Amino acid sequence: MKRTLGTGLAVVLLLGVVTAIVLGQGSGEQAQLQTVRGVIGSEKLAFFADQRVRDVFAKHGLKVEVDPAGSRQIATATDLNSYDFAFPSSAPAAEKIQRDRKAARTYAPFSSPMVVATFDPVVDLLTKAGVVKTGPGYQTFDVQAYLELAAKGTRWDQLPGNTAYPARKNLLVTTTDPRDSNSAAMYLAITSFVANGGVVSSQDAEAKVLPAVSKLFLDQGYTQSSTEGPFEDYLSAGMGKTPLVLAYEAQFVDRVVRGDSSVRPDMKLLYPAPTVLSKHTLVPLRETGDRVGQLLQSDAELGRLAATFGFRTADPRHFNDMTKEKNLTVPQTIVDVVEPPAHETLERMLEAIAKQY
């Protein structure tokens, strides 16, 4: 008893000293912090706004200020001159910026696979329909089988034996608007790969796949412009409104980590086979921006924090530790991952779809 108390006291004392040192450092450095400005895909806004993340950057003498923007917008429309780095959520967008700005290198400190979030009854239905399959340790969403159902304009109530969700609407994954959003572009990367039987890399292939992939967007009618929209509907309005929603794995994991009970037990993640990774890629535009890239890539604390926001980190340990700690059942590795088409190809297809609205 006595001994325990003694140790406890020592810890408190030690903590006090450490706190004093950290605080001392913090206030000393406050004045010398160098401001770095970045334009980032909005999915990472919460990460950069987090006080713990700011503290790590401050320890390295940096104050990072960010403006959120759509990843496609960052690549094409945003005036990048006032920024030290650009941090879009996809590799094709980063490629284009790197080329335009002649950046020497890029950093891909974290990524997140595209997933389809759904509900138990829908998993059962789609398993019977041959769309959901048991993969290597996780359930997959067979994109080929899905495209076949979608091509026929299948409605939910036309699935044989469907009493769980007999909705009189088309069996479609809810996405965002292909005219605005990165996640919709990633979805196009997946579906065009499958429709073409490989990465679309020629105008012939574009023409070949466009009718089928356009339908996946157009038949949804109105779609929201930010990925948060349909995912929030999935969480709050449930299966009736959004039986299948395209999301970043990070969105789902982030909610589970938060533990705010918004993810209910009947909510399930499916990994499209194949899927693509949304590779959050930082393009340094100035020296200070490069330092942010280095830190994100190599700093263990930032890696751990990124994992708590649901991102898969360059060093997979952080993500894996976090999932173990939180008892999360997500696959450590996803096997069936394909590359998105080149930026120009993706843009051309998106524009061709936009014209049909």
Added chain:
Amino acid sequence: MIRRLVPAVAVVALLAGCSDSTDPDRPVGDAAPGTLRVLAGSELADLQPILDEAAKATGISVKFSFTGTIEGAEKVASGAAEQGFDAVWFSSNRYLELVPEAQKRLGTPAKVMSSPVVLGLPAEKVKELGWDGRRVGWAEIAEAAGAQKFTYGMTDPSASNSGFSALVGVAAALSGSGSALDAARIDAVAPQLEQFFSAQKLSAGSSGWLSEAHARRATGEDPGAEVDGLINYESVLLSMPQPLTLVYPSDGVVTADYPLTLLTSASSEAREAHQKLSDHLRSADVQRKIMETTHRRPAVPQVQLDGRFAVRDLVELPFPGSQSAVDGLITTYFDRLRRPSRTLYVLDTSGSMQGDRIDGLRQALVGLTGADESLAGKFSRFHGREQVTLLPFSSSARPALKYEVPQDDPRPVLDQIRTTATSLDASGGTAIYSSLRGGYAVLRQQIDADPDRFTSIVLMTDGENTGSEGITDFQLFHQSLTPDLKGIPIFPVLFGESATAEMEQVAKMSGGKVFDARSRSLSAAFKEIRGYQ
């Protein structure tokens, strides 16, 4: 949503502590710290107690100015909204996002609550229809409506979101393709849609007035024929004093989700205010309170629906993906799907109308012939199949000028109305009531020939009655009318030196509603009345 401008302006003035600002672009004043200036649908007015508490908790107070969805979209698209507002708050952003010029001006949305648009019917009617204890789809509802097994009221889809949602929902569900609507799909289900809308016996420009009129007709306070049910927000139907049984179509609904949406032009102070307020409104306790006091569904998954919501998981029907599809659907509704209108305009052309006033009247009528090219104006023109009668009067009624707008090629008849309107002249006295009485003779003939129409009277006068028949004579006359004529609502327009009390009385005895054009143009008032015709 709703364009009841007068109460809206009054509310705004109250909220603003009676501001002196009369700048039409800045109805709620300049940007100020701790204030969020919001262009909103008027149905948000019931959130005031929640917002008052929010102001105490967060230091952010909301100043509302109310408008309709389509008018609001127009203001956002033109950039006018940016001049005087930091945010917009309508029942949904769907229409706004379909207008490219509006879409690019919308910033971060925060969904605050939701409410589906459903059908409410008296319990005994539901039993009679055999819908007790089982779910029915839109097709079955349309069939029963077509067989006149029940009647209902619904708002004008171009003026109010609940009617708009119902129209999109029933069209999407009946089209059966399950995917978003386009013109060909609408054509294919037009006969079924006509059936469904044949049972619509009451229209209104606002959800609130619709429920009130429904209740007044049920008690006999209004002379109009009783209407069984209502298509309205679940929240409105749940808060009615005589609750209706809610019918949730099994194949789906369209739901309002009330996103409080920042405009991209907002200052960083306004951004912070928006964030703070959104966080507060979306916190679990406030969400629960919104559910309890307004009967709307919470927007965050942490708050469970309570027992008042009989059906929890609602299928959401797809919404069209382009403005042209939506506009096409609304136009088809007016020109083809709904019961056609019969509208009688009793118009003061006395000497006091000379000058600007008669000019304003001409413009107001010309606007309804398709000259108004604004989004809202497009839908308020005289519709295909509509019977329009102009009855100008001064010391006595002039000859009635009757028109019927063809469904397919409306232009020539609209041009004739325009020519007539531009040649209206002002002279003589103001024989209001004998002229109004004369109007019923015209309607009698028209109803005998073709009874199944939305029939209404607009009475526009700018001053006191100078004729020998007074309001009392008219009241006696009105009481003696047959039920079909007595139930025709009269919509008096206050203008110039109108006798306000008498006009109120005329509206009340006929189950109509007064519209004020004293502080705005006659055009604006005439356009607003279109929602009730």
